[in-house]
Amino acid sequence: MDIKQLRIFLNVAETGSFSDAAKRLNVTQPALSRQIRLLEEDSGSPLFIRTGRGVRLSEAGEKMLPRARLLIEEMERLRMDMTAFAGELHGRVRLGLPPSVGSVLAGPVVERFHRDYPNVKLRVTQLLSGALQESLLNGRLDIGILFEGNVSPALRSQPLWSERLFFITTPHERWQGVEMIDYADCLSHPFILPGPKHGLREVLEQATRKIDKCLNVVVEAESLAVQMELVCRGLGCTILSFEACKNHIDAGRLIAIPIVNPDIERVCSLVWSRDYSLTRATHEMADVITEIAGVMFSSTPKVT
Incomplete structure (x- = not known):
């Protein structure tokens, strides 16, 4: 053969x-x-x-x-790496981002990478973390960003930054003057959240089990845009990073209340498959993401 x-x-x-x-x-x-x-x-x-x-x-x-x-993927990676030694960097990079990260990071990352490596073909895919992880495992994506705690052992990961999660709801008068909310108190409200395979859902389920409570999920929305629209309509609340909701918050459609007892955080990591070696072009993309994330997010964990 x-x-x-x-x-x-x-x-x-x-x-x-x-x-x-x-x-x-x-x-x-x-x-x-x-x-x-x-x-x-x-x-x-x-x-x-x-x-x-x-x-x-x-x-x-x-x-x-x-x-x-x-075998085919390895041959393609070998061909692209050998071509790179002959001159300017060529090849392709297939990058996967979850919606909450893509809305913040995709623009500056793609702009910088395209400027520095114009001959590399770039494909950016936005997927919920469960589908994103599956695409990394089966070789349809070269590199991506996932949330720690929901990363398969078959993937390598490098922490990029941590982000605090907020209780997101409409600016109803009941929330006037509320500067923070206990996580247990959050759980008395109806939630609009992604399904169980999503990294955010796993973070929240783990925190909920620790206090012997349950999440009251009234709608599972497998789209960040749909999730935001439903929360804006007052059909439920959600929990997300401030950055993921910033446009709605700035427009006055939503508010973000810090969660305490405990603080809810998640670590965003750069991930790639252990079964597929990274091409030189993908290594350069990893460097661009790491550098830009380090500038954009001040709470970047230290990588060892």
Whole structure:
């Protein structure tokens, strides 16, 4: 088996169709089928099962898929790193950011990186932390930012900054003069929060269990924009960093009350897969993120 055959295998697996994969790769279907047949002969097992709608992976194909993807990714990283030694930095970086971080950090990071490395193709994806972590683990993203406490052991992490979380609600008269709120008192209010796979939800669930209470989640919103809109409409409260809500707070639609007993904080970390080595371009992106985060957030933890 060779890299060309593995590329064809991955494209067939992704499209579920020999004809669609052939069109994507700009080859004839008989040529593609021949390469798959050779790969199956080398592996000693059929890799696809034919169905009325195309093909699906066999048990052997399912086993081959992650390892084939890993090999292709490594070859691509090697090619980009070798190209970089010949002159200006080229390649691509696929960056994933959770919405609350992306709204603050994406602009300055992308602007700086694009200025310094104009020949690197950059793709920025905004995902809730559960989906972001999955994309890092399966190689669809090269690097991202997640919240500590919800990071898989299969990912490497480097702390960037810590942020305090606030009780976020509408500026109702009942909150006039309230300078802080106990976490236990927060829990008597209805919440609009992301689902259980989100890092924020895990932080809050852990803090809630410690005081033997429960979160009253009336709406699970898998979008920061939707979450903010529902809170602005008075349909519930939420807990977020000040920066994530700053535009709404400045406009007078929301207020942020510090939470005490205990203070609720989360650590934002730069993360990448242990299974995929970082390209030179991705290393440069990590340096840009670390530098900008250090300037923007004064409570950056010390990295050892």
